[in-house]
Amino acid sequence: MRVLGSYAWVYLTSGSGWFQEAGRPRRRVRAGDLLLLFPEIPHAYGPDAGGRWDEIHAVFDGPVFDLWRARGLLVPEQPVRSLRPIRRWFLRFASVLAPALSPLERVVRLQEVLAQALASADRSRGPSRDTAWAARARALLEENPGSELYLSEVARALGMSEETFRKRFVRATGVSPWRYRLTRRTEIACRWLHEGGLSNKEIAARLGFSDEFHFSRCFKRITGRSPTQFRALVDRG
Template structure:
């Protein structure tokens, strides 16, 4: 049986059904996440996949792997391997995540299809790949004979499609560029700089900047920047210290009405509806504010740190 949260924009699904080959244990969407602390390194007992929707940051693990992360990066986490990841200091990001385990995933690891030496993969455009992962979410909510196996097969299909095909040098250049562009947009959460000025900082025309960003991130830079403002608004609403009017002013909206209208367009609820729904959601910090040590284990608790 699967459990779904009451907030459509903050989806959490957990399942208890398993199969002889493995299982997808949980899936969720985190908005305005702060990621993990730099230390101690967290160790999971299962595999996890984290797909970055917005924001930029970094990943590091006990093997010495260090990599920058940008929207459209898929981060694979491995059981027994200490790791940390998260956005730039003082910022947040949005992500989809899945927790899974079982013999079929161990087999993929033993053959190198899942490789701790290359934990990050570039999957763009974001909207296409987000939809692919969300189809796994849909499978996870099914019940009945074969539902758990169908979910495993759906995830394996996405992971197989995620095998890199672009030349490494091209992918690396695109990754660096998108990480830089995302960081510039994230730093302007009040939307005070003209996008033409941000394009100029990347030595590009606005049209070239817009087209390249949309190709790599799956969304136009203007919408991306607005989405990051709304992500920050979700975080402030969850903290409960500011009124809607104060949040609107802090994030550079014309007024509270403008803020409420844009918030509803992007989340499906008004700020007041979003805030009033928070107390009804178990493990509020894990699901909404992103103040968490990462994806929750299936019963909602965080996995213990192992030394």
């Protein structure tokens, strides 16, 4: 099986074949199916023996797609989506690869088309059990961002051990429960820094960090900048 360091999508426009990820059974795929490939997840796919298929594909990465994954928009447990009519979706995916696009335009177009594809596929299939579980887990992790949270309590609320919860959450979202909660707290901090009115020390206290230094270290781990640097960017903007 192959392992990518990036995300990729493969849209089948004709033919049929198979798709498989490590630890999961091989499944049938056919024209009109979108295959979503995730970083670090071993996978393999191909047309039926003696047959062929036609496809359009692209490799992509970036923090925005990591956030989509953490938010449950890109779900590793749902790697195959059905998109029809084929001609319409082929043209949409082909528009992402248009040579005339600038790098920025291509990224924006990719996000637009991929968001449309995920929304369309979700409407046709309805929420899965795994998607509902991940949504419940994320909601529990987002509760009371300024209070101390014990993963054992979240796991118990979901009816499983802490270790089972941690592993399943990583499989579903691509990030650990701890990092997911820290990212949500950082998003709140970014909003407060943008709005102004609160010092770094006050934000640290409201979000449950032990002190301003701890807050700054965690904030930089997620954003790449300290709160003071982020505030300076906001002021200049």
